[in-house]
Amino acid sequence: MADLSVNIAGVEFNNPIIAASGTIGFGHEYGELYPLSVFGGISCKGTTLKERPGNPPPRIAETPMGMLNAVGLQNPGVEHFINVELPWLKKQNTVVIANAAGSTQDDYCEICEILSDSDVDMIELNISCPNVKEGGAQFGTSPESVEKITSAVRRHCTKPLIIKLSPNVADIAAVARAAEGAGADAVSLINTLTGMRIDINTRRPIIKNVTGGMSGPAVFPVAVRMVYQVKKAVKIPVIGLGGISTWQDAVEMIMAGADAIQIGTVLFTDPYAPLKISEGLHGYLDTHNIPSVRELTATVEV
Amino acid sequence: MKFDAQDCLLVEKNKLTPTIYDFRLRNAELAGITRPGQFAHLLVPGKTLRRPISICDVQGDIIRLVFEIRGEGTKILAETEVGQTINMICPLGNGFDIPKDKKIVFVGGGIGVPPMLYSAKNAGEGSVVINGFRDKSAVILTEDFRNTGCRLIETTDNGSYGIHGFVTAPLEEVIDDCDMVCACGPTPMLRNIAKAAAEHGKECFVSLEQRMACGIGACLGCAVGINRADGSFTYKHVCKDGPVFNAKEVAW
Numbered sequence: 087m088a089d090l091s092v093n094i095a096g097v098e099f100n101n102p103i104i105a106a107s108g109t110i111g112f113g114h115e116y117g118e119l120y121p122l123s124v125f126g127g128i129s130c131k132g133t134t135l136k137e138r139p140g141n142p143p144p145r146i147a148e149t150p151m152g153m154l155n156a157v158g159l160q161n162p163g164v165e166h167f168i169n170v171e172l173p174w175l176k177k178q179n180t181v182v183i184a185n186a187a188g189s190t191q192d193d194y195c196e197i198c199e200i201l202s203d204s205d206v207d208m209i210e211l212n213i214s215c216p217n218v219k220e221g222g223a224q225f226g227t228s229p230e231s232v233e234k235i236t237s238a239v240r241r242h243c244t245k246p247l248i249i250k251l252s253p254n255v256a257d258i259a260a261v262a263r264a265a266e267g268a269g270a271d272a273v274s275l276i277n278t279l280t281g282m283r284i285d286i287n288t289r290r291p292i293i294k295n296v297t298g299g300m301s302g303p304a305v306f307p308v309a310v311r312m313v314y315q316v317k318k319a320v321k322i323p324v325i326g327l328g329g330i331s332t333w334q335d336a337v338e339m340i341m342a343g344a345d346a347i348q349i350g351t352v353l354f355t356d357p358y359a360p361l362k363i364s365e366g367l368h369g370y371l372d373t374h375n376i377p378s379v380r381e382l383t384a385t386v387e388v
Numbered sequence: 389m390k391f392d393a394q395d396c397l398l399v400e401k402n403k404l405t406p407t408i409y410d411f412r413l414r415n416a417e418l419a420g421i422t423r424p425g426q427f428a429h430l431l432v433p434g435k436t437l438r439r440p441i442s443i444c445d446v447q448g449d450i451i452r453l454v455f456e457i458r459g460e461g462t463k464i465l466a467e468t469e470v471g472q473t474i475n476m477i478c479p480l481g482n483g484f485d486i487p488k489d490k491k492i493v494f495v496g497g498g499i500g501v502p503p504m505l506y507s508a509k510n511a512g513e514g515s516v517v518i519n520g521f522r523d524k525s526a527v528i529l530t531e532d533f534r535n536t537g538c539r540l541i542e543t544t545d546n547g548s549y550g551i552h553g554f555v556t557a558p559l560e561e562v563i564d565d566c567d568m569v570c571a572c573g574p575t576p577m578l579r580n581i582a583k584a585a586a587e588h589g590k591e592c593f594v595s596l597e598q599r600m601a602c603g604i605g606a607c608l609g610c611a612v613g614i615n616r617a618d619g620s621f622t623y624k625h626v627c628k629d630g631p632v633f634n635a636k637e638v639a640w
Contacts, residue, residue, distance in 0.1 A: 101432060105458055111606040115628070118390050118604070131608075139623050146599040148437045148461070160608045160623060242570040292599075304437045354601045357393050357477065 089378040090364065092346050093113050094124065094323045095246035095271035097207050099126035099346060101367075102379055103336070103360050106327050106350030107132055107185035107250070108157065112171040113178060116357060125179030129274075129348060130167065132139060132212045135197050137163040138325045147283045147292040152302025152329070153351060154281050156295035159187050164197050168204045176205050183248070187212040191238050192227075193316035198243040209245045211236070214252030214277035224254040226277075229264035248325065251275040251316075253305075258312045259319035266320045274325035274348060275316060276309045279363030302351040305329040310342045317343025319383050331359065333366020343384040347379050391480055391604065393431075394418055395473040396451065404528045408455045408499070409466045416449035418478045422506035425483030425595055425632050426569075428453060429603035431475035439465060439619035440600050442503035442572070443479065444588060445532070451478065454502035454528065466591075472638055480603055481631045484593060488512045490530070490567040494538065495555050495581055497573025498522065506534040507570060515543065516562050520573070524549035556580050563588045569633075570590045571595070575640075582635035598626045605629075613639035 090101035100123065105116070108128040113122050114166025120131045122128060140160025147154040161167070167184065184206040188194045194211065201209050213226035213235055225235040236249055249265040251258060253276035262273050278299025283292040291297075304381040317324050326344025330336055331352035339347050367379060376382055396413035418428075422443055428451065429438040436476050445452040453555075457463050468474055484507045486492065491514040496504040501519045507550045508517050517536065520543040521527045527549050533540045539560045540606060542550035544580065551558060563569065569580055569585045572595035585592030598610040607626025614624045614637050624630065 109602070109606070109607055115602070115604040119392065139621065140611060142609060143611040143623075144599040145611055146437070146601050148435065151436060153436050155601065155607070155609060157608050157611075160611070255428070309633040351436060351601075354603070354607065355431065356475075357604075358604075364548065 087368055088376060090367060092380055094151070094325065094346055095208065096249070097181055101126040101364055102340070102346040103363055104129055104181070104183070104325065104346055104348045105353070105360070106348035107212065108124060109350035109353050110332070112167070113175055113297050116353065119357055120361065121178070122177040122249055124364065125180050127177065127183055127207070129183040129185050130171070131159050131161050132159045132185045132187040133164050133167045133197070134159060135164055135193055137161065137166070142294045142301050144292060144294055145298070145299065149281065149283065149300060149302070149303040150304060152300055152304035154277070154283060154293055154298030154300050155348070156293045156298035158295065164200050168200070172205055178379070181207045183208045183210050185210045185212050185250070191235055192368070194235060194239050195242040195275045198239050202242065202244040207249060209243055210248040210250050210274060211239060212250050214250055227255055229260045232261050233264040235269050240269035246271040248272045248274050248362065250277055252277050253279050253308060253312055253328070257314045262316040262320050266322050270322060271321065272323040272325060273316060274327060276305070276312050279305055279308065299328065303329045303331050306335060310339060313339060313344050313384065314342040330363075331355065333363045333370065336363050336367055337370050337382065340379065340382045341386045343386075345383050389421065392418065392475060393475060393477045396476050397473050398448065398468050401468070401470050405452065405526060408528055409455060409457070410430045411453045411455070411468070413451045413453065413474060413476070414449050415451060416479070419446050419449045419451050419592030420445050422451060422479035423483040424486060424510055424558060425503060426479040426481045427479055427480035428476040430465060430473070433463050434464065434515070437601055440475065440480075440597070440627070441601060442595065443503035443506055445506045445509070456499040481628060482629070483629045484550055484570050484595070484632050486510045486534045491515050491565065493518065493562055493569045495503070495559060495569060495571040496520070497555060497571070498526065500595070503572045504570065505529060505532055505536070505566060508533060508538045511538055512534070514565070515539075516566065518543065518558050520544070520555035520577070521549070521575050522546070537558070556584060556615050559584055563590060566590065568592065578635070579640045582640065585635060593632050594635045594638065596633060596638070597627050597631065597633045600627055603627045615622065615639050626639060
């Protein structure tokens with residue numbers, strides 16, 4: 087069997103499949119179905135300094151081959167995360183990635199300092215949540231703002247730092263380079279694309295927040311393109327996500343340039359997807375006599 | 389095992405009205421752990437999101453689902469043929485807690501009627517079912533509810549069948565003889581039922597719905613506003629904390 091292990095910024099993952107933030111909470115629910123070690127890592131629900139109630143419903147709308155969400159960073163706050171969720175997560179034999187969100191630069195610095203004193207393995211900086219006015223998305227929209235927030239946070243963050251990039255930008259490669267230049271250990275992309283649906287009978291947006299983040303298979307080609315561009319632009323590891331739903335998608339995303347992948351929305355369609363993707367990856371690598379998934383990264387021939 | 393995603397064989401399919409379907413699906417393992425008021429999350433071929441459908445009844449290894457075509461997803465589901473399977477995550481949610489020694493009024497409105505059947509079958513002596521429909525053409529499950537042993541009252545909004553009017557009028561007549569109210573239906577109906585129950589000092593449990601993604605409590609999509617006992621506001625989630633909520637905590 088091929089070797090699925092990967093190393094991202096010095097952290098060993100048993101396999102390259104990471105659960106995407108916001109789709110798996112803190113792991114308990116999917117943990118009812120299978121051991122969470124089927125994931126190489128888990129990126130936990132976006133966490134802020136204080137508890138946040140989130141947005142009013144409806145928060146969800148379906149789209150062709152995808153969905154919109156505007157959960158609005160509902161979370162119990164970083165203290166609860168560290169005291170209640172983290173001790174359990176650390177026993178699940180998977181890499182625990184905290185997803186840190188905030189409204190101001192000071193928020194980000196403070197939460198990263200708190201998380202740096204905890205047992206989390208890595209921190210993913212959520213500067214691209216599109217669903218909260220002060221959800222940090224303004225930090226993720228330009229190379230300058232990404233450079234600024236990343237270098238500020240870097241001074242407070244002693245854990246490996248992943249910057250999660252928004253696709254709602256003009257030049258994703260420039261944004262990734264800015265993150266790398268400011269000290270990011272890795273980048274993950276793409277966060278959701280901002281979208282909107284309208285109920286034509288009521289003339290009202292389906293989502294109470296009006297707009298929401300679009301995810302699912304429909305965004306996959308956009309994600310592949312951006313991962314491809316970013317991989318060529320930076321030397322730090324690239325975590326690819328956005329609409330991956332099959333093992334073939336996983337292979338494609340890795341070929342485009344991903345050192346690891348995240349899966350999210352597909353869990354809602356098929357909760358057993360990580361097992362199927364893992365099995366399919368093994369099968370593909372074995373069939374093509376590729377000893378390690380690491381040798382598949384960025385092998386697209388253009 | 390609390391729940392699982394498994395294929396369930398469609399063994400019987402009936403059309404109750406032009407838009408309401410009655411499916412009987414076989415899966416002994418999932419049927420064996422399903423309780424009244426819980427729901428199943430059904431995979432729809434070609435769709436990203438599953439569709440939550442409340443459990444109508446469980447008989448042996450058969451899970452019965454009665455659902456209405458509301459949009460594309462339920463239309464595709466309705467096209468499933470006997471002999472095909474549907475992948476369901478089941479059972480989900482908390483369900484109704486039905487104490488045998490209590491007299492319960494079950495109130496269902498429209499497509500909120502089916503989830504009350506399994507509950508009513510498990511109810512104690514003297515319980516009452518009040519089912520309300522738009523008009524005669526929308527009336528479903530009359531025989532099934534008669535067979536529960538509960539007293540059955542049916543209403544239609546336009547008087548074309550049963551008692552003319554909303555479910556709240558007969559509810560006012562029977563509520564004082566009962567210990568608690570369980571209800572499922574449109575939000576305005578539930579709000580009025582909750583108000584009536586509060587006025588009569590009765591416990592009231594309501595089954596709610598909301599646009600849903602994961603179905604198991606991970607994504608926090610299906611939020612419902614809740615007034616905490618200390619007066620603060622929060623959101624709980626229909627899929628994991630519900631679908632059944634104590635009416636007095638719902639921020640109507």
